[in-house]
Amino acid sequence: MEYFLGVDGGATSTALALCDREGRVLGIGHGGPSNHILAPGGEERARSAVLTALNGALAGAGLESPAFEAAHFGMTGISRDSEPARAFAAVVAPLLTARIVRIESDASVALAGALACRPGVVVIAGTGSVSLGRDPLGREARAGGWGYLFGDEGSGFALGLGGVRAALHAHDGTGPSTVLETEIPRRFGRSLGEIPLLFYEGRVQRPEIAALASAVTAAAAAADPVAVSLVNTGAEGLAAIAAAVVRRLTWPDGTAAVAPVGGVFRAGSVILAPLKAAIAARAPGAVLVPPRFEPAVGALLLAMQAAGVAHSPERLALLAATWELRSRT
Amino acid sequence: MEYFLGVDGGATSTALALCDREGRVLGIGHGGPSNHILAPGGEERARSAVLTALNGALAGAGLESPAFEAAHFGMTGISRDSEPARAFAAVVAPLLTARIVRIESDASVALAGALACRPGVVVIAGTGSVSLGRDPLGREARAGGWGYLFGDEGSGFALGLGGVRAALHAHDGTGPSTVLETEIPRRFGRSLGEIPLLFYEGRVQRPEIAALASAVTAAAAAADPVAVSLVNTGAEGLAAIAAAVVRRLTWPDGTAAVAPVGGVFRAGSVILAPLKAAIAARAPGAVLVPPRFEPAVGALLLAMQAAGVAHSPERLALLAATWELRSRT
Known part of the structure; x- marks a missing residue:
């Protein structure tokens, strides 16, 4: 049997999936955050996240420790052929055997998954935010992704932080009540x-602030004007990065598929409706489409591609069905 | 001779002044940042900042190590009778002898200085921002001051950060050029x-971002529309905290003096004009007035007050004249 490994490593958690050559998902595993590989403790954190997720997936698959045909890692904060990529490669080398190992950004596996490796654009709003696209000529463009302080407009962290700031303004009497x-x-x-204070003292971390995004989107869904304004501002920020990517690439038939990916979009139409309107206003050729696969499946697709395994309709259908099945258990 | 000591301790630097009972400023000294007393290395940083500033002021005054009648410290991040205040008291105790030692926030000495201990409101925009007021009944109110991530609207850091974000947006094609x-x-x-990246890696600190505020105000003065918008947003944020303080207190004659204090206001009318307009719109009784004394002189006034020395017109005039003289040397 030939096995493939796909990993989506984020600032909040790491998702890992195994499949065979037919595209049958055999196991899914989860681990902790695997970001900031070069920070103190970063290598150990990444090692622990990947190992926990790998062991979970292998147990689900009933496999010991197979040799993989190809393993594709999409890691937040890591770009191809960079210093962090080399550090990460050294971390995973002792953990698994693979004929081909590819390491690039989490955005690239989100793009591959959302559009099943077809041309298009992904706009990601998880703990952070970024947009990445690839046009039919194979050229890539990226916008946003400048991190929690300098960018990440429309991200979970930005929405949660905006919610806390708005609440403090209401409390201070410097802003409307909410x-x-x-x-x-x-x-x-x-x-x-x-x-x-808890945040500045390091006793509250960014993912905990990002988790407050759902409080903001819920309040917006209940028509709280302050929350509606925060969500609309976030949607504008996400539309701006997606539209910038669309405009920088070439779309011969005049339309570009834009897929929204990430935890923020679980809120549904309260964020998707203003996002759709804002993208239409900024990039008329862009069409919002639902993402087809999760980023971890995107990593599997890229692993298969690296090994020369074509993405046939049958494989994609089997991936979709077995991912669905394995995700439920 | 009776000597008094006043200190303004900030996130970027520490200013210290000595005067005699007549209000004659004898020496001024400066040290590094003295904030985050409870953070790792915080006590040593505060000790070093105070000692450097004290030695500079004593040398300027030609004094050895006098016993002070009273010493008043206004320290960023420290409030009266708090755990940080007790930690700071333990740090300064071995450095000087004083009959009375008072430790409170940097905002309180800025208020005392700007209004010569009269009722009114101070709106501070240094590295951070906060507003503090005291009404004729002696009641105090405060707004803002939630730190670089959750607040500090209109601060040097917020303006500098806004400038970097706007520049990144122009660079990404997600915002107008500037x-x-x-x-x-x-x-x-x-x-x-x-x-x-340099910031996230800790190789660039917040004061260096705050120093970019002058680039933003200069661009606004040269009519760059993006910079004008950033400065106006900052002025709105500062007006909001000042107006909240004015509204929460009682002003029997219907007017409240509001004094702007801090490095951001060195930009002049480009920030003061929109601040004045925004405060007038939010708190009609508020009148923008120039600050009378520096925060370090405010600390001297509070030290003299603690020792029962009245703020006679002669003392205030001598403080103003000798501070001016000593600042130039």
């Missing part, structure tokens, strides 16, 4: 004024 | 795309 003033402390289990 | 795209890398001496 349900977020009570809703955010309730979700957090701490008083509002404690949240900044 | 002179900041070339001006910020020129001032920084690094390419634009490097700035976020």
Whole structure:
């Protein structure tokens, strides 16, 4: 049997999937965050995240430790042939055997998954945000992704942070009142004024602020005007990066598929509707499409591609069906 | 001779002044940042900042190590009778002898200085931002000051960060073009795309981002529309915190003096004009007034007050004249 490995490594968690040559997903595993490989403790964190996810997937598949035909890693904060990519390669080398190992960004596997390796653009809003596209000529463009302080407009962190700021403004009397003033402390289990201090002291991390995004989108869905404004601003920021990518590439038939990927979009139409309107206004040829596969499946597609295995309709259908099945268990 | 000591301790630097009972400023000294006393290395940093500033002021005054009647410290991130205040008291105790030692926030000495201990409001825009006021009934109110991530609207850091973000947007094609795209890398001496990475890696600190505020205000003064918008947004944020403080207090004659203090206001009318308009719109009774004294002189006034020395017109005039003289040397 030939086995393929695909990994989506993010700032909040790491997802890993195994499949065979037919595209049958055999196991899925999850691990902790695997970002900041060059930071103190970063290599050990990445090792632990990959190993936990790999062991989970192997157990689900009933496999010991197979030799993989190809393994494709899409890691946040890592680009192809960079210093972090070399550090990550050294971390995973002792963990598994693979004939081909590819390491690139998490955005690239999200793009591959969302569009099944076809041309198009992905706009990602997880803990951070970024847009990446590839046109029919094979050229790539990217926008956003400048991190939690300098960018990440429309990301989970930006929405959660915006919610805390709006709540503090309501509390200070410097901004309009909003349900977020009570809703955010309730979700957090701490008083509002404690949240900044806990963050600055390192006792609250960015993913915990990003988790508050769902409080903001829920308040927007309930028509809280402050939350609606935050979500619309986020949608504008995401539309801006997606439209910039669309405009920088070439689309011979005049249309570019744009797929939204990431936890923020689980909120549904409250964010997707303003995103669709804002993209249409900025890049008339862009068409919002639902993502076809998860980023971890995108990594599997890229692993198969690296080994010369074609993405036949049968393989894609089997990947979709077995991923669905394995995700439920 | 009776001597008084006043200190303004900030996130970027520490200013210290000595005066005698008549209000004659005898020496001024400067040290490094003295914030985050409870963080790793914080006590040593505060000790070093205070000692450097104290030695500079004593040398200027030609004094050895006098016993002070009273010493008043206004320290960023420290409030009266708090855990950081106790830690700071333990740090300074071995450095000097004083009959009375008072430790409170940097905002309180800025307020005392700007209004010569009269009722009113101070709106501070240094590396961070905050507003503090005291009404004729002696009641205090505060707004803003939630730090670089959750607040600090209109601060040097917020303006500098906004400038970098706007430049990145121009670079990405996600926002309008602006002179900041070339001006910020020129001032920084690094390419634009490097700035976020250098910050996340800890190789660029917040004061260096805050220092870019002057690039933003200069671009606004030269009518760059993106920079004008950033400065106006900052002015709105500062007006919001000042107006919230004005509204929360009681002003029997219907007017409240609001004094702008901090490095951001060195830009002059480009920030002061929109601030004045925005405060007038939000708190009609507020009147923007120039600050009378520097925060370090405010600390001297509070030290004298603690020792029962009245702020006579003669003392205030001598403080103003001798501070001016000593600052020039």
